[in-house]
Amino acid sequence: MATVKLTIDNNPVEVEQETTVLEAARSLGISIPTLCHLRELNQVGACRMCIVEVEGARSYPASCTLPVSEGMVVRTATPGVRAARKMILELILSDHPNECLICIRNGHCELQAAADTLGVREVRFQRMSRRLHPKDDSGSAVIREPQKCIYCRRCVSVCAGVQGVEAVGPQLRGFSTVIAPPYNLPLAESVCVNCGQCLLVCPVGAIYERDETASVWAALADPAKHVVVQTAPATRVTLGEAFGMPPGTPVTGKMVAALRRLGFDRVFDTDFTADLTIVEESNELLNRMKNGGVLPQITSCSPGWVKFIEHFYQDLLPHLSTSKSPQQMFGALAKTYYAEEAGVDPADIVVVSVMPCTAKKFEAGRPEMQSSGHRDVDVVLTTRELVRMLKEAGIDLTRLPDEEYDAPLGISTGAGAIFGATGGVMEAALRTAYEVATGKPLPKVDIKEVRGLEGIKQAVIDFEGTPVKVLVAHGLRHARTLMEKLKAGELSEYHFIEVMCCPGGCIGGGGQPIGTDSEDRRRRIEGIYRVDKNMKLRKSHENPAVIRLYADFLGRPLGEKSHRLLHTHYVRRSAHPVLTE
Amino acid sequence: MAQLVDDYDRESLTCFIQTHRNQPASLIQVLSHIQQTAGYLPKPVLVEVSEKLGLSLTEVYSTASFYAFFTFRPRGRHNIVLCNGTACYVKGTGAVRATLERELGIRAGDTTADRRFSLDVVRCLGCCALAPVVMVDKDVYAGVDPAKVPEILNKYQ
Ligand code: SF4
Ligand code: SF4
Ligand code: SF4
Numbered sequence: 099m100a101t102v103k104l105t106i107d108n109n110p111v112e113v114e115q116e117t118t119v120l121e122a123a124r125s126l127g128i129s130i131p132t133l134c135h136l137r138e139l140n141q142v143g144a145c146r147m148c149i150v151e152v153e154g155a156r157s158y159p160a161s162c163t164l165p166v167s168e169g170m171v172v173r174t175a176t177p178g179v180r181a182a183r184k185m186i187l188e189l190i191l192s193d194h195p196n197e198c199l200i201c202i203r204n205g206h207c208e209l210q211a212a213a214d215t216l217g218v219r220e221v222r223f224q225r226m227s228r229r230l231h232p233k234d235d236s237g238s239a240v241i242r243e244p245q246k247c248i249y250c251r252r253c254v255s256v257c258a259g260v261q262g263v264e265a266v267g268p269q270l271r272g273f274s275t276v277i278a279p280p281y282n283l284p285l286a287e288s289v290c291v292n293c294g295q296c297l298l299v300c301p302v303g304a305i306y307e308r309d310e311t312a313s314v315w316a317a318l319a320d321p322a323k324h325v326v327v328q329t330a331p332a333t334r335v336t337l338g339e340a341f342g343m344p345p346g347t348p349v350t351g352k353m354v355a356a357l358r359r360l361g362f363d364r365v366f367d368t369d370f371t372a373d374l375t376i377v378e379e380s381n382e383l384l385n386r387m388k389n390g391g392v393l394p395q396i397t398s399c400s401p402g403w404v405k406f407i408e409h410f411y412q413d414l415l416p417h418l419s420t421s422k423s424p425q426q427m428f429g430a431l432a433k434t435y436y437a438e439e440a441g442v443d444p445a446d447i448v449v450v451s452v453m454p455c456t457a458k459k460f461e462a463g464r465p466e467m468q469s470s471g472h473r474d475v476d477v478v479l480t481t482r483e484l485v486r487m488l489k490e491a492g493i494d495l496t497r498l499p500d501e502e503y504d505a506p507l508g509i510s511t512g513a514g515a516i517f518g519a520t521g522g523v524m525e526a527a528l529r530t531a532y533e534v535a536t537g538k539p540l541p542k543v544d545i546k547e548v549r550g551l552e553g554i555k556q557a558v559i560d561f562e563g564t565p566v567k568v569l570v571a572h573g574l575r576h577a578r579t580l581m582e583k584l585k586a587g588e589l590s591e592y593h594f595i596e597v598m599c600c601p602g603g604c605i606g607g608g609g610q611p612i613g614t615d616s617e618d619r620r621r622r623i624e625g626i627y628r629v630d631k632n633m634k635l636r637k638s639h640e641n642p643a644v645i646r647l648y649a650d651f652l653g654r655p656l657g658e659k660s661h662r663l664l665h666t667h668y669v670r671r672s673a674h675p676v677l678t679e
Numbered sequence: 680m681a682q683l684v685d686d687y688d689r690e691s692l693t694c695f696i697q698t699h700r701n702q703p704a705s706l707i708q709v710l711s712h713i714q715q716t717a718g719y720l721p722k723p724v725l726v727e728v729s730e731k732l733g734l735s736l737t738e739v740y741s742t743a744s745f746y747a748f749f750t751f752r753p754r755g756r757h758n759i760v761l762c763n764g765t766a767c768y769v770k771g772t773g774a775v776r777a778t779l780e781r782e783l784g785i786r787a788g789d790t791t792a793d794r795r796f797s798l799d800v801v802r803c804l805g806c807c808a809l810a811p812v813v814m815v816d817k818d819v820y821a822g823v824d825p826a827k828v829p830e831i832l833n834k835y836q
């Protein structure tokens with residue numbers, strides 16, 4: 099590719115054409131403040147924080163959208179540029195609530211950081227308050243606080259570009275502009291799938307998860323309650339980040355220890371029911387293949403994805419596996435099987451999940467999810483909420499010993515662990531389906547074709563003469579591509595499709611650390627496969643606790659009890675928000 | 680509130696929208712046509728626009744709500760336009776507006792539930808000598824003060 103030579107702050111630099119001045123400056127180690135810019139995702143030039151001086155230009159252009167050109171002379175921090183940036187920031191702050199001390203993003207806010215970096219100590223404009231659009235806490239998972247929005251549009255870009263949902267966009271104009279669903283409807287009435295990808299990129303506290311730590315604290319403090327916790331596969335490779343560990347560091351044992359210190363009566367693992375999901379789902383697949391059922395079967399463990407297909411591809415719902423997600427299988431069993439074994443009244447059991455996901459909050463509240471006779475999962479915490487609880491309790495993860503999960507709902511295999519990464523459910527399912535179908539051991543446990551960050555992946559696995567064709571998609575925009583093909587009848591030779599709502603799978607879920615980027619995703623995926631590699635057992639159907647569960651309680655996969663506790667059904671939703679005239 | 684029957688010809692709108700099927704770039708043109716024929720942009724018609732043109736409703740409403748030309752409520756039988764240009768503003772449009780809004784029970788930009796009146800505030804009607812000016816349909820009222828408002832409204836049923 100052709101290159102371009104320019105100087106930035108007197109440093110000559112040669113970069114590829116099409117590079118922006120911002121990137122060129124960064125390559126020299128010069129940092130220019132930004133607020134709206136987000137690499138690869140949002141280049142809209144909305145905030146003007148990144149302005150620079152360009153010799154010969156009449157005004158200060160925004161460097162994040164300015165392509166380099168031959169001989170350009172750029173200065174990034176002249177007194178004029180700095181004064182203008184400060185003024186821009188003061189204007190942004192002039193209608194921003196002064197609520198840092200009690201804001202969910204206190205200490206982790208890009209606007210706060212920018213004010214600090216630029217040394218803003220006063221706002222010279224009359225303060226205006228934007229009370230026009232009140233807080234929207236209609237959603238079970240995602241809350242919007244438009245007063246804090248700085249209109250960077252990152253959420254809009256992600257919701258449309260990465261997820262293909264377009265639940266929110268700029269509405270109205272001028273001072274009344276709001277980033278919201280059409281008609282400024284509450285999120286709960288929109289097509290929002292609760293994935294939380296928007297809040298991972300929001301620079302401020304304008305979108306965030308519903309914090310449910312208070313109800314967990316209350317349950318833990320109530321001696322009449324038996325509080326059990328389950329931890330999702332993907333939380334063990336991200337929890338450490340808040341305690342200074344590099345992304346992808348497995349902290350399984352320390353997380354278990356931390357949860358015990360918080361006072362949970364039992365610490366269990368969603369990996370256990372991930373194994374169970376695999377056994378049910380791969381039997382369902384083989385059953386559909388043998389008996390002419392609807393194929394390709396599509397995975398159903400990602401609640402954002404489930405709501406997406408319910409809204410946009412209702413006619414394809416019969417393709418969805420009826421198997422519940424691991425979180426919900428866990429809840430149903432905790433209040434039946436485990437309650438019986440432990441001799442505890444299920445009415446006294448509180449099931450808490452620690453999830454990488456905001457959509458799991460919505461899933462747990464679905465009316466179908468009460469097959470134990472109670473709400474199966476009582477409270478869902480995201481990884482971030484668990485971090486908050488640990489910090490509040492003064493528990494330093496790094497100083498804890500490694501501890502083991504409790505039996506029996508804490509026993510798992512490597513197949514359960516890889517559920518956290520895109521392609522993982524497929525790989526785990528194939529490990530089991532192959533052996534159940536052929537009765538022979540799988541020659542190669544690692545199915546590398548379905549791993550990695552490519553948007554859509556495919557593989558063909560030879561089941562002793564029967565080729566089984568599979569597809570994997572992550573990020574709903576890629577799922578949409580596949581659904582369009584399926585609708586057009588182009589995927590009829592495929593047997594199984596895995597869809598995970600979030601890019602990278604659950605390791606990049608909306609409940610994970612704010613600011614998650616592709617590099618974080620890559621490292622967390624590595625961490626997940628490391629966890630798998632180090633397990634003695636790596637196939638779900640070999641999990642001894644699962645085998646015992648079938649022998650003592652469930653009977654057989656797809657049996658009557660499984661059907662009642664472990665399978666579900668779906669609802670048809672509208673492709674548009676609820677509109678009442 | 681009584682249920683009001685749609686007073687626009689849905690079928691002919693559907694035909695028009697149909698001619699722009701899968702042409703997202705025609706959005707503004709389609710919206711203008713609907714605004715001009717129906718007098719506003721009814722929700723169900725916007726849903727149809729979004730489906731036929733291949734755009735999300737978020738995008739359609741985003742565009743429509745950006746332009747002051749588009750409205751989202753059916754118009755009233757009588758259209759009140761209040762001037763808020765510099766001269767009228769100085770001469771006390773604010774008080775007139777407050778009275779109108781109180782009498783009608785609506786905010787500027789909206790229509791009364793019985794569809795008797797719509798109320799709009801515009802920048803300048805161009806007859807500053809008459810400030811503050813109110814227009815109802817084609818009638819111009821000059822030098823309006825709040826006390827005159829009920830009397831003016833009474834003329835229109
Ligand atoms: S969003 Fe940031 S700047 Fe605004 S109140 Fe919260 S912490 Fe402070
Ligand atoms: S949670 Fe997901 S679907 Fe909902 S607004 Fe955010 S990005 Fe869009
Ligand atoms: S809600 Fe957050 S991400 Fe969306 S535009 Fe506002 S500040 Fe940006």
Ligand code: FES
Binds near residue numbers: 142146
């Ligand atoms: S970062 Fe460049 S305009 Fe916002």
